[in-house]
Amino acid sequence: MSKTDVSRRGVLKTSAVAGAGLAVPTIFTAQSAAAFTNEPTGSSVTLGFNVPQTGPYADEGADELRAYELAVEHLNGGGDGGMMNTFSSKALQGNGILGKKVEYVTGDTQTKSDAARASAKSMIEKDGAVMITGGSSSGVAVAVQALCQEAGVIFMAGLTHSNDTTGKDKKANGFRHFFNSYMSGAALAPILAANYGNDRKAYHLTADYNWGYTTEEAVRNSTEALGWDTVAAVKTPLTQTDFSSYIAPVLQSGADVLVLNHYGGNMVNSLTNAVQFGLRDKEVNGKNFEIVVPLYSRLMARGAGANVKGIFGSTNWHWSLPDAGTQAFVKSFGTKYGFPPSQAAHTCYVQALLYADAVERAGSFNPCAVGEALEGFQFDGMGNGPTLYRAADHQCFKDVLVVKGKENPTSEFDLLEIVEITPVSQVTYDASIFGGELGACNPGA
């Protein structure tokens, strides 16, 4: 090793430098005159749209961004106003938010929590965003929600379906409009029982991560309550692209229903494999073999093509709904981009409007005031019927759609048909069942 000469002079010099170095940070202490983080002082207000632009959910992210751009246009008084005309609250004037023009910054979450937090932080610290919204996976939503809680800004979750987001990881500054695994299970089970009978044997294939676990649990609990039997639940790696080796044992297990707790590309591949294996033509225990996909999206249905025909699943919203809010939104989205919006686009658009409306009603951008305006807020005209933002866990409660792959699609967007609109009372649960602590709102600064 190197030779070390320790002289008295050397020690003194080194320790003096080290001491000065250690003293540096104590000069700086937090100080700020603003009442809350990024209080907008000029004639405009900045919102942060944090969506996946690269990675497995880039399609959803692109659609979310389109929806946000549309929402900003409507908030600033451009376009045809979309859902602002059908929204039950009339606080929004089309002159921005509280008279301030809405501006926005965008970022790429890459569907990684680190990248999403870095991007959200730069929006908060550099661009002065007063609200962060977007995202297409629960891991990212939970990570960014916690960051917004620390930083003292509002987080309006985008597409996130895991129970955790408003369950064990809920935060006072975070709000979710999208439904969750529990609601999917509760809405789907009665339909499955009605169509397939009460004495079915189910086999679960579950994506091996948090969302998969909560979805499997929800579907299991609600189907078992109706008399179904769960034969086996097998976890599949998230990166799996060929599910043949997982499908083969299903036939030997004696099960007569396959539940695919998969999302995105996973679901497209596993469903395609299952159909190619001829599962749906089989007859087990004297019954037709069936396949179920708890969380459906139009983008996934398009990926799986003809294989989705007749397969049940649940979804948050679908563009073919007949209500005025949906029609207004589909019309303005279609006029601008030339095709109907996905459910990811819908939830993001609604979240942006709900935030703006809450600010108007609260009369302030202060996260605590906005949170108070959103808590227990009841509204209608946003495409899901009467909806409640529950105060206890910041989760929206609304009807859930049970859908089925259409037998005769008329276009590449018309792939799902609505089987039933499950009333909100059937999917409501007690706020405390998932644990977690909401905490107090944090205005930052």
Next chain:
Amino acid sequence: MFGLNAKDTRLLIIVAILTMLAPFILNPFPEGSAMAQFNAGYPDLMQRFVIFGIFAIGFNILFGLTGYLSFGHAAFLGVGSYAAIWMMKLLTMNVIPAIVMGVIVAGLFALVVGYISLRRSGIYFSILTLAFAQMSFALAYSVLTPITGGETGLQPKVLDPRILDGPLAEGATPKANLFGLTMSSSYEMQVGGWLFTFNVGYYIAAIVMLVAFYLAIRLFRSPFGMMLRAVKSNQQRMNYTGLNAKPYTLAAFVISGMYAGLAGGLLVAMDTQVGPERMFWTASGEVVLMTILGGAGTLIGPVLGAGAIKYMENILSKINSDILHTWFAFLPDGLEDLVVTLIYPFIGKGWHLTLGIIFMLVVIFLPGGLVEGGQRIAAWFRGRKAKGSDKDASGTTTEPAE
């Protein structure tokens, strides 16, 4: 000073000045101007510059000196992060135990991985480390969910035990701190149109980085460092002279893993959250890119490379087509659209493309990385001044990657 020769002391002092004045240097454009988009002087990015600088310095000790290319260094970063967050959840929100534990656990993990992987060299070694890192990622993502929080990751919660800390005030959230000084607190200085942010977390990370940099210089100049270089240039010859290279390479591997653990611990200290993607193979690849882009085997290169990549990831990726349109609004409509269409693939989500092109250009034309570029420019200036009176311009020779 500090047992360094004059040249190294100068380098250390320059690096120290640059890091201490970073809030000024990285914010050259006034707030609200069109160029403010390129400002990088906000706390989060500055913290990432120095933390990934530490990560790359550590990687360079292994790769730059011994030539062993580890493709799984992100595993140590991740393990350090998980250790640090558990210290925060169980013990205290003070960052010191968290960082120390991050270094220790990453070091132990590196000892195990290194002991096995170093039985092979070259491509086999790279694949072994890659396999270990992907294994760690898979474990953290699903199998070890009770310990790692799975996909969702871990964060400090209000209800965590934190046995050394007093109870939180009503409604307060746990914040990472150094004896009460929170990492996120900043002092903002307004000078004319400029806004400079001095962040506590950044300065703590910067001081740790300077210490890590100093230790790396000492290691580079020590007989131990010389032995590592010998491993790189001809390991067989070393073996024939009766020297066993294994303890040296293993020591370098563990030191390098500890640097990664230190970076992981600091990441948690600055931003209290860990997710498994931190260990994904792309994260391991990133540190290789940083080191090669900056200049493998040089002292300052990895830090420059880390800065360049983090800058592109955070600044370029945020430019969207609207911003481009405002920049080129002065052009006639058709031309404006054309220019925007031409530039658009390289910004926003296309920042990977830009990074790839720069990386290729650097590897082809500047095999010694950005450091070589700097030296060539310096040599060119010196050459012009001296008008060929002496040819000492290339006194500081680079050592290319391999």
